[in-house]
Amino acid sequence: xxxxxxxxxxxxxxxxxxxxxxxxxxxxxxxxxxxxxxxxxxxxxxxxxxxxxxxxxxxxxxxxxxxxxxxxxxxxxxxxxxxxxxxxxxxxxxxxxxxxxxxxxxxxxxxxxxxxxxxxxxxxxxxxxxxxxxxxxxxxxxxxxxxxxxxxxxxxxxxxxxxxxxxxxxxxxxxxxxxxxxxxxxxxxxxxxxxxxxxxxxxxxxxxxxxxxxxxxxxxxxxxxxxxxxxxxxxxxxxxxxxxxxxxxxxxxxxxxxxxxxxxxxxxxxxxxxxxxxxxxxxxxxxxxxxxxxxxxxxxxxxxxxxxx
Amino acid sequence: xxxxxxxxxxxxxxxxxxxxxxxxxxxxxxxxxxxxxxxxxxxxxxxxxxxxxxxxxxxxxxxxxxxxxxxxxxxxxxxxxxxxxxxxxxxxxxxxxxxxxxxxxxxxxxxxxxxxxxxxxxxxxxxxxxxxxxxxxxxxxxxxxxxxxxxxxxxxxxxxxxxxxxxxxxxxxxxxxxxxxxxxxxxxxxxxxxxxxxxxxxxxxxxxxxxxxxxxxxxxxxxxxxxxxxxxxxxxxxxxxxxxxxxxxxxxxxxxxxxxxxxxxxxxxxxxxxxxxxxxxxxxxxxxxxxxxxxxxxxxxxxxxxxxxxxxx
Numbered sequence: 270x271x272x273x274x275x276x277x278x279x280x281x282x283x284x285x286x287x288x289x290x291x292x293x294x295x296x297x298x299x300x301x302x303x304x305x306x307x308x309x310x311x312x313x314x315x316x317x318x319x320x321x322x323x324x325x326x327x328x329x330x331x332x333x334x335x336x337x338x339x340x341x342x343x344x345x346x347x348x349x350x351x352x353x354x355x356x357x358x359x360x361x362x363x364x365x366x367x368x369x370x371x372x373x374x375x376x377x378x379x380x381x382x383x384x385x386x387x388x389x390x391x392x393x394x395x396x397x398x399x400x401x402x403x404x405x406x407x408x409x410x411x412x413x414x415x416x417x418x419x420x421x422x423x424x425x426x427x428x429x430x431x432x433x434x435x436x437x438x439x440x441x442x443x444x445x446x447x448x449x450x451x452x453x454x455x456x457x458x459x460x461x462x463x464x465x466x467x468x469x470x471x472x473x474x475x476x477x478x479x480x481x482x483x484x485x486x487x488x489x490x491x492x493x494x495x496x497x498x499x500x501x502x503x504x505x506x507x508x509x510x511x512x513x514x515x516x517x518x519x520x521x522x523x524x525x526x527x528x529x530x531x532x533x534x535x536x537x538x539x540x541x542x543x544x545x546x547x548x549x550x551x552x553x554x555x556x557x558x559x560x561x562x563x564x565x566x567x568x569x570x571x572x573x574x575x576x577x578x
Numbered sequence: 579x580x581x582x583x584x585x586x587x588x589x590x591x592x593x594x595x596x597x598x599x600x601x602x603x604x605x606x607x608x609x610x611x612x613x614x615x616x617x618x619x620x621x622x623x624x625x626x627x628x629x630x631x632x633x634x635x636x637x638x639x640x641x642x643x644x645x646x647x648x649x650x651x652x653x654x655x656x657x658x659x660x661x662x663x664x665x666x667x668x669x670x671x672x673x674x675x676x677x678x679x680x681x682x683x684x685x686x687x688x689x690x691x692x693x694x695x696x697x698x699x700x701x702x703x704x705x706x707x708x709x710x711x712x713x714x715x716x717x718x719x720x721x722x723x724x725x726x727x728x729x730x731x732x733x734x735x736x737x738x739x740x741x742x743x744x745x746x747x748x749x750x751x752x753x754x755x756x757x758x759x760x761x762x763x764x765x766x767x768x769x770x771x772x773x774x775x776x777x778x779x780x781x782x783x784x785x786x787x788x789x790x791x792x793x794x795x796x797x798x799x800x801x802x803x804x805x806x807x808x809x810x811x812x813x814x815x816x817x818x819x820x821x822x823x824x825x826x827x828x829x830x831x832x833x834x835x836x837x838x839x840x841x842x843x844x845x846x847x848x849x850x851x852x853x854x855x856x857x858x859x860x861x862x863x864x865x866x867x868x869x870x871x872x873x874x875x876x877x878x879x880x881x882x883x884x885x886x887x888x889x890x891x
Contacts, residue, residue: 286793293687297700300684304704304765307718310729325732373612376605383598388609392616397818397872400623401864403851407629407640408622427615458604487711490826494852505713512717513830542727549714549721556709561702 315339315547319539322546338547341540348548350500351507358421358503359485366481369427371474374435375462392429402494409495420495421503425484431477438473439466472566479563486556508552512545630862643858650862659841666752667842670823674756675816681764682809685771686797701772704765716830719758720745746835755823755831755840774808775801807888814882814890818875821867843867 282290314322318333326332342348376382377389400408414420443466451461467474489505496502625640630650632643654660684704691697707715722728723744731741744750778801786796825844832840843863851860875890883889 283792289794293690297687297691300764301700301703304707307722308706323727369612369615372608376609379605382602382605395616395620397875398868399620400627401861402847403857403861404623404626407626426619427612462608483709489713505711508713512713545717545721549717553710553714557706560709564702
């Protein structure tokens with residue numbers, strides 16, 4: 270039924286519209302495939318036989334399904350520790366971010382607040398001008414935060430961009446009459462914020478939480494600069510050592526007596542490749558699983574127009 | 579007469595301000611955590627930036643170190659690789675500026691697709707790379723371009739070509755950096771335009787259709803003009819980053835063979851400052867970079883204001 274409708278609609282189009290639509294669909298499908306394939310390949314390569322991946326036999330489907338790469342990767346203790354550290358930094362760090370961002374954005378959304386323009390300018394300036402890497406480093410060093418887990422939570426605590434996005438949401442989505450009604454009922458400004466504004470702001474809270482969480486999950490540079498103790502390193506630093514600097518991921522596997530599996534050098538270099546793909550998957554899937562739940566909020570109310578002071 | 583009136587309004591104003599503060603002091607409490615953070619961690623380093631003009635010694639502190647004027651700026655301008663780094667920085671940022679229309683075209687095309695399910699799927703897939711970390715994206719780049727095992731080289735070999743060690747070719751570095759960024763960002767950056775497009779009234783589009791406009795014409799004469807402000811503002815912001823390259827990503831993709839094109843100003847501040855320990859010199863380079871960025875931003879803002887009547891400020 271629906272297909273015949275679609276067919277009729279298609280026949281009604283002029284030839285130029287048909288051509289246009291063909292181009293549109295082709296481009297969109299191509300871009301989608303290009304975006305998807307590396308992710309898909311990562312998954313199939315990570316569960317395929319190492320030799321087949323190495324020789325380029327794996328292209329569209331996994332070959333000789335095996336979870337060997339994952340078994341080996343999980344024997345590496347630094348990966349587990351990195352994972353635990355990252356979860357801690359992400360959860361605590363995101364809470365700290367929200368504590369700083371949401372109330373600030375709410376206050377700045379109040380047009381009647383005295384000195385609002387001045388305060389807003391103070392926040393906006395930092396989007397374009399900052400002290401830079403070294404002065405920031407000196408500050409953190411003087412505060413004795415270097416080589417502590419707290420640096421991972423405090424650094425980057427407040428993103429002014431997120432403040433502005435949230436502020437714009439508050440301004441445009443909560444009608445002024447609601448506030449007035451609450452005030453007439455005698456609610457204090459705190460109560461209005463906690464009991465009226467926050468429950469009405471689920472979409473923006475979800476989006477901002479996701480932004481910050483992804484930021485924490487993905488960051489490696491803060492750890493690279495400020496943390497030398499490897500037991501405090503987040504997952505991304507462990508990944509960097511193995512994936513980028515090519516440090517072997519085996520050490521622990523070798524010690525734990527699985528050495529016979531990876532005895533000869535060729536097999537080992539083949540395994541190194543599939544283990545890298547397995548590692549990429551392990552490090553990425555939590556965020557990829559999380560985001561579709563929040564996706565429906567993305568387009569809503571996130572406009573660059575919001576960036577206008 | 580006028581004096582008494584002035585006095586009166588002044589008096590009223592005082593009472594008015596007090597009244598307003600009385601009803602809104604709780605807003606300031608809500609603002610406080612963010613403001614304190616901003617003052618310490620954003621304005622603090624700005625105070626520390628004075629070491630760019632000083633000979634910083636940790637023992638003497640920021641304030642106690644002696645002034646040396648523009649010494650470190652001049653040292654940077656006279657550094658033999660100064661122009662090479664400017665060239666490398668610009669060749670990467672200009673190339674990425676050239677990819678600026680890609681997410682716009684993607685959004686415009688996606689806007690033509692009416693099947694909601696298909697559209698949702700496309701959006702979900704193309705946003706995915708944005709959620710990968712820099713380390714993961716760079717590892718994928720290295721893995722995919724690998725000479726012996728990378729799928730791209732497998733494809734080249736399959737098509738009868740010669741395998742190429744892309745990561746070892748200095749000339750390929752800007753393209754690798756920019757294209758991997760495009761891969762990661764094309765879907766995500768299109769969100770802005772998609773949301774701008776969704777606010778176009780259907781009536782306007784239908785009116786144009788009834789007047790006999792083709793889909794392409796609607797896109798050209800209705801859709802593009804109505805997202806022009808969004809495009810202009812995004813472009814201005816991009817221009818304001820003309821001299822900054824994401825050094826955290828460059829450092830991951832850098833190797834001895836591509837140093838010739840991958841050493842940019844921001845990676846130099848990192849090497850000099852954090853690895854070399856020359857705090858003042860590194861701060862001076864960072865400040866120079868920041869000032870150029872602001873100047874370009876202001877110029878871009880003025881030009882766009884004149885041309886399209888939209889501006890960032």
